[in-house]
Amino acid sequence: MSRGGRNEDRRGEILRAALEVISERGYRAASLAAVAERVGLTQQGLLHHFPTKEALLVGVLEARDQWDATPRETWRLDLLAALVDYNATRPAVVRTFSALLGESVTGDHPARAYFTGRYTVVRADMTAILRTAYGERLPSGLTPEQVAPLLVAVLDGLQYQWLLDPDAVDMTAAFRDFLALLGEEPPS
Amino acid sequence: MSRGGRNEDRRGEILRAALEVISERGYRAASLAAVAERVGLTQQGLLHHFPTKEALLVGVLEARDQWDATPRETWRLDLLAALVDYNATRPAVVRTFSALLGESVTGDHPARAYFTGRYTVVRADMTAILRTAYGERLPSGLTPEQVAPLLVAVLDGLQYQWLLDPDAVDMTAAFRDFLALLGEEPPS
Missing domain, CATH: 1.10.10.60 (Homeodomain-like)
Structure with a gap:
C-alpha cells in the first residue's frame, strides 16, 4: 500500500x-x-x-x-424516514453530533460556523424536498419554506429525547407521525 | 436583612x-x-x-x-406560544439550557438524569394540553401521545436554529406555524 x-x-x-x-x-x-x-x-x-x-x-x-452523503436530487421524504431508521442503529454518531450541536451555541465555539452554514443548506434542501412532494402549499396551507425549519427541528429534537430515553421515545415511529401530520402528498 | x-x-x-x-x-x-x-x-x-x-x-x-414555573392546570397551547415569545427575549437562558441538553447525552453527564426525568414530565404535560385542546384525536388522526414528543422536539430544535442564526430563523413565527400544522382546535 x-x-x-x-x-x-x-x-x-x-x-x-x-x-x-x-x-x-x-x-x-x-x-x-x-x-x-x-x-x-x-x-x-x-x-x-x-x-x-x-x-x-x-x-x-x-x-x-x-x-x-446522498446525492441531493434523490432525496425524498420517505428517504428521510429511512435515514432516521439508519441513525437509530448508530447512537454514537448521533450522540457526537447532538453533543457538538449543543456546544456550538456557546461562546466562540469552533463548530459554530459549521453548524450555522450547515443549517442554512439543510433548510434549503428540505424546502426543495417539500416543494417536490407538495408543490407551493402543503395541505395545512403552509409553504415549504415555513415547514422546512420545523422538519429540521423535529429531526434534531427527537434525537435528544431518544438518546436520553430510548425506551420511551421511538424516534423512527415519531418521525413518521410527523410526516403524517404534514398530510397526504398529492398523487404525482 | x-x-x-x-x-x-x-x-x-x-x-x-x-x-x-x-x-x-x-x-x-x-x-x-x-x-x-x-x-x-x-x-x-x-x-x-x-x-x-x-x-x-x-x-x-x-x-x-x-x-x-406556571401552574400546570393553566397551561394551554397559546400560552406555550407566549413562552416561546418570552424565550426569544432571553437568549442567555436558552443558550445555557440548549448547551446543557447537548452535553447531557455524553457519557455519565451529571445533568443526564435531570433531563431524562424532565422530558418524561414534559411529554406527559404536553399530552394533557393536547388532550384538553383536541380530545382523543387531532385532525390528522394522531393521538395526543403521538404528537407530544413532536411538540417538544420542535420547541428544542427551533431553539438551536434560532441561537445559531437569529436573522434566518424566527422562532416565535415558526412555532405558530407548527400550531397551524396541528390543525384547528374544535370549538370548546
Missing part, C-alpha cells in the same frame, strides 16, 4: 477515535492525548495528521457529512 | 453567574474559579454556598424550572 493510502487509513482511525472521545466527553473537554492513546500514537504523532484540536473537529464534522 | 436573606441573595447572584459561565463555555469546561471571580468570591467562599460543581449545576437547573 502506498504511503498516501496508509496515511488515509490512519486518518480514518483517528477520526473514529475522536468521534468516540467526543461522544463521551463533548469537544471542549476532549483531549488530544485521549484520542492519541486510543489509536496507539503519541500526541506528537497525532499532530502530524491533525495539527490542532480544531482541525480534528473539522475532520470529524466533514467525515460525518461524507457518511451521510 | 437576616443572615438567611443575605445568603439567599448571594445564592441567586452565584446562580446567575454560573448561568453566564455555562452559556459561554458549557458545563464540563466551566470552572468554579470563573464563577467565583464573577461574583467577587474566593473559590472557598463559593464552596460555602455550593459544595461541588455538580451542586451548582443542579442549582442552575432548578432555578431555571422555577423561572418557568
